[in-house]
Amino acid sequence: MPLSSHRQFDAALSFAADSVERTMDRLLPSGDSGEARVFEAMRYSSLGGGKRLRAFFVLASATLFKVGKIPALRTASAIEFVHAYSLIHDDLPAMDDDDLRRGKPSCHRQFDEATAILAGDALQALAFEVLAHEDTHGDPAVRAHLVAELAKASGAQGMVGGQMLDLLAEEQGAEQMSIGAITRLQRLKTGALISFSCAAGAILGKASEPMRLALQAYAHDLGLAFQIVDDLLDVEGNVVELGKTPGKDVAAGKATFVSILGLERARSQAGLLARQAAAHLEPFGPPADLLKQAANFVVSRRA
Amino acid sequence: MPLSSHRQFDAALSFAADSVERTMDRLLPSGDSGEARVFEAMRYSSLGGGKRLRAFFVLASATLFKVGKIPALRTASAIEFVHAYSLIHDDLPAMDDDDLRRGKPSCHRQFDEATAILAGDALQALAFEVLAHEDTHGDPAVRAHLVAELAKASGAQGMVGGQMLDLLAEEQGAEQMSIGAITRLQRLKTGALISFSCAAGAILGKASEPMRLALQAYAHDLGLAFQIVDDLLDVEGNVVELGKTPGKDVAAGKATFVSILGLERARSQAGLLARQAAAHLEPFGPPADLLKQAANFVVSRRA
Numbered sequence: 049m050p051l052s053s054h055r056q057f058d059a060a061l062s063f064a065a066d067s068v069e070r071t072m073d074r075l076l077p078s079g080d081s082g083e084a085r086v087f088e089a090m091r092y093s094s095l096g097g098g099k100r101l102r103a104f105f106v107l108a109s110a111t112l113f114k115v116g117k118i119p120a121l122r123t124a125s126a127i128e129f130v131h132a133y134s135l136i137h138d139d140l141p142a143m144d145d146d147d148l149r150r151g152k153p154s155c156h157r158q159f160d161e162a163t164a165i166l167a168g169d170a171l172q173a174l175a176f177e178v179l180a181h182e183d184t185h186g187d188p189a190v191r192a193h194l195v196a197e198l199a200k201a202s203g204a205q206g207m208v209g210g211q212m213l214d215l216l217a218e219e220q221g222a223e224q225m226s227i228g229a230i231t232r233l234q235r236l237k238t239g240a241l242i243s244f245s246c247a248a249g250a251i252l253g254k255a256s257e258p259m260r261l262a263l264q265a266y267a268h269d270l271g272l273a274f275q276i277v278d279d280l281l282d283v284e285g286n287v288v289e290l291g292k293t294p295g296k297d298v299a300a301g302k303a304t305f306v307s308i309l310g311l312e313r314a315r316s317q318a319g320l321l322a323r324q325a326a327a328h329l330e331p332f333g334p335p336a337d338l339l340k341q342a343a344n345f346v347v348s349r350r351a
Numbered sequence: 352m353p354l355s356s357h358r359q360f361d362a363a364l365s366f367a368a369d370s371v372e373r374t375m376d377r378l379l380p381s382g383d384s385g386e387a388r389v390f391e392a393m394r395y396s397s398l399g400g401g402k403r404l405r406a407f408f409v410l411a412s413a414t415l416f417k418v419g420k421i422p423a424l425r426t427a428s429a430i431e432f433v434h435a436y437s438l439i440h441d442d443l444p445a446m447d448d449d450d451l452r453r454g455k456p457s458c459h460r461q462f463d464e465a466t467a468i469l470a471g472d473a474l475q476a477l478a479f480e481v482l483a484h485e486d487t488h489g490d491p492a493v494r495a496h497l498v499a500e501l502a503k504a505s506g507a508q509g510m511v512g513g514q515m516l517d518l519l520a521e522e523q524g525a526e527q528m529s530i531g532a533i534t535r536l537q538r539l540k541t542g543a544l545i546s547f548s549c550a551a552g553a554i555l556g557k558a559s560e561p562m563r564l565a566l567q568a569y570a571h572d573l574g575l576a577f578q579i580v581d582d583l584l585d586v587e588g589n590v591v592e593l594g595k596t597p598g599k600d601v602a603a604g605k606a607t608f609v610s611i612l613g614l615e616r617a618r619s620q621a622g623l624l625a626r627q628a629a630a631h632l633e634p635f636g637p638p639a640d641l642l643k644q645a646a647n648f649v650v651s652r653r654a
Contacts, residue, residue: 077507077508081512082515082516082519082532082535082536083507083512083513083515083516083519083539085515085519086507086511086512086515087507090507133472137468137469137472140465140468142463142464142465142468143465143468160445161445162443162445162446162518163515163518165440165443165445165446165468166440166511166514166515166518168472169436169440169471169472169475169511170506170507170511170512172472172475172476173475173502173503173505173506173507173509173511174502174506174507176479176498176501176502177498177499177502177503177506179498180495180496180498180499180502181499182495187491188490188491188492188494188495189491191491191495191498192483192485192491192494192495192498193483195479195480195482195483195494195495195498196480196483196484198479199476199477199479199480199483200476200480202476203473203476203477203480204380204386204389204390204393204473204476204477205380206476208389208469208472208473208476209384209386209389209473210386211469212385212386212388212389212466212469213385213386215465215466215469216385216386216388229385232385233385236386
């Protein structure tokens, strides 16, 4: 994409990251009561890092429907809290057993396993507490809708189900996975939450059903492109850029888009999906340009 | 209490247990998709056991305000899902490391640690999904209120905070705990969710503030009595009646109400709190008799 679009998108992503970070900081518990260790672990793992792509999707989709800044930022924070909790739990020794996250020791390495489990649990509860609070939207029907959709996207038939599939795939070995199976896995594991991030703006703005479905179609394709690039980076990336350990999937003998499709086909599939994602946004015209640029970013990112 | 009250209360508790069990069964995911292992673990740990005291509190408090059966049962199910998730995570090797729960292998023993972590995570999400669904209440403000209060009761400043305190107390050793500190610990760890169970009926019934506060005062005292009896049973109970390993607190050198107060004072303190709890219900008159009997049950139970 042209340099000016790149700059515009970079600026929007930084703005989203900075403003959601400040909102999260205010929403997280603090203090020096006895249980403060779990507050610290929640802050350690949810603040100070990450691309905040999910927050960007909320803010950018909310802009399409003229949603206020506070509702959008609170909703974005809730989604980032769920994302942070999932990373804490995924990194646990019983799960992916990862020592490094966002360039720092993972939560259970910095604190301990029990604290990490509890910090994840509390971040999940906090996400729903934030969404249900009247500051998130004046209409309680919108708040209840956001809660219901986030719960579905992150539960057994969404993100958690995807992580279960991922663990089982690892047990069974890479050769058992078809492209259909890995697509379904990723649609649940990362796609559901990304999809909700884009739908959230439409829910907050009480948009029409077709508008919301167009955004979810965009998110669906983009989520898959995002995951393919993640798999490419696991093979091609380095630890400094990634902030996490690369090559883990290969070492674990895990089926990935790259192991099934090969580097070249995976790369072209990601590009195709990103263009397809952007095409879903045509009905919105120029106001959706930022989201279209996000599709480009997803496939060109280095970390 | 007289035998007839005993029978009436037993019948009400069985009724609550049976009907919430059927509701939970319908609300839990099932099927044979790839991720079904996590559905099975969720069902294994949330169905087929437990006193369902929290469900009883929701149903009994809902009755005071003529709340319909479906809203009460769905709300009760949501709370039991949160309770079940907390037991799964508390039993994990990194936490209390318990092999036995409700007379069966604990979730991570029956399945594995990763599945147990995920089942707990998904049960928490399911609780909020159920509360936010329109079948739980026709008024979305009530649904959003239930979500907000459950999130607070179960999060870092409620149940999770209490479990953090409990783990830290174990590290520090029993001699460091004062009666004030252990009361606060238990108020967070078990009291917050029990308190919400009693408040839920008032929220569902849009009861007046004083009514709701009276129920929460009742729940506050009863929650403490409940915990003291738990500590007594840990010393005096046996594994068959309890369905979990007794003597663990003593073995772990944990501070409990019994270790601080001694058996006799702990027993009389539990009785005092139960009577105090019942006294908060005077304004409700005879319709609150069942809840008063529950206070009696809590201190006379053997498991």
